[in-house]
Amino acid sequence: MGKLICDSTTSSPVIPWKDPTAAPPSIDTIAAVDLSEEMLGATTTTWDDVSGLEDQQKRHLQRLHAKGVLWKHPGNKILNQCQEDDSTSPAAVVFRLSHGGDVEADGNCLFTASQKAMGLTEINAKDLRRRTVRRFLEDLGSESGVQRENIDAAIKHMYVPDLRSGWGIHVVQEVKFLAKKTDRESLDSAIEELVNLGMQRELGAESIYKDRCIGVENGENWAKYMSISGSPDDEYDIITLQYTEEGLLSVDENREGHAAAFGDDIAIESLATEFKREIYVVQAHGSDAMVDEDNCVFFLPHRPRSEICGPPFFLFMKGTGWCGAGGDHYEPLIAHSSSVVSHSHEKVALVL
Template structure:
């Protein structure tokens, strides 16, 4: 089936399936490297990284069917005198699944924002001083695609995927209107022309984004590196 024949949920499922199949067949050393990358992104060591990040996030997975029980447990701690955010942090850390390895990443990336999802994403945001806020995600938002997902999407369709990441003048970078080209090669042979995805960086951290948008690229004559972004 072609990518153009699938909806977003179908592409997500296909990407996760490719990841699970490949993750199960890689060497122990490579599996450990993938687990380390996932842990770094979603379960970071909060003792480190503050020279780079102002805010760090910890992602947890709460089963939808457990939300009432989780709320009840949080409420019990509040009745004992604990602040609600502290109570929620304690209960979520104790009872939810941390996204820190391949199997938990597959559960996380399978979340499409549908009522049929098995899990909700809980996000704990921290500054160097401690807990900043908790996004309890009552609306059931989808997991945002990351570099791992894009790599396995590229692998599934045997096509390179280039993320064209743009930052405006409000981003925390030295120059205005910066554009970066981030290649993602498939883990197998390349059989088709590449995809291009546009990602607009958000200014508060200069690295995040709200969503990806497809770019339609056309063959063109050779250009200097300074002009290629203008053509896209």
């Protein structure tokens, strides 16, 4: 599962990337490339066979697959930081996007999908999660005080929101806490004491968890949270309190310890920074979003905090509603690439 945020100081803007050192290419002068089926080596799923898509989404995605999307390399100043000679690198690349297959909806899908999208064989999803958290902490340590405050505020807004507001957008809001696995017995005993005093168990659990557990409300605690993969060797369990405008709705105590931290925009940006590559989340909306076919698929760019040293990779998300925030699921996209061939009458479907 994954979380995309629509209003965060740390999230990447929903705008196409443009090279600041050069004029943008004209759609009329961009050539299509020969991306015939014989050139596609990876095993992929055709868009007709991907579940959960409406016809308008399939038509738009099939067009992206048939014509491809164009990505331009960053300026030479950036590339020269990464490699000694970029003279052999093409000026632009066309990517033909295919669905890379389903991944398990176990909370680790951002990292599993990224592993497949990058074609990594020596690194598993758990390794990617660890590297993402480590990268975030290293970058956090170099931030100024003001920027750290902004990061903390964005994290708190996502995971420990102010329950006095936000009800015009969300019917249910969640508050995340971290309970040490070794503290489970003492937490249960404290909850039982309140129950014996006549308190309802959910209200007692809410009180104890809020008092004794760690709220995901700053960068350091976000790193503890994002390290949780739902495995027995996790240090913490995730506790989720759900609220409606009327008050406490439910307490998910996650007693089996299987809940994993969903990947969010902060994690995607840290993952992009770790690999020095842009990550595009390709989001497809259906009729629930009340959008027309031309606008039912869009690209959300997440850029490294420093240099860009390689081509982007792509993830797929079936959005829900107009925003797509919340528990959505990441799936891999396989990007088959080819350099731009000049003097063709064909055009790409999109310029990133």
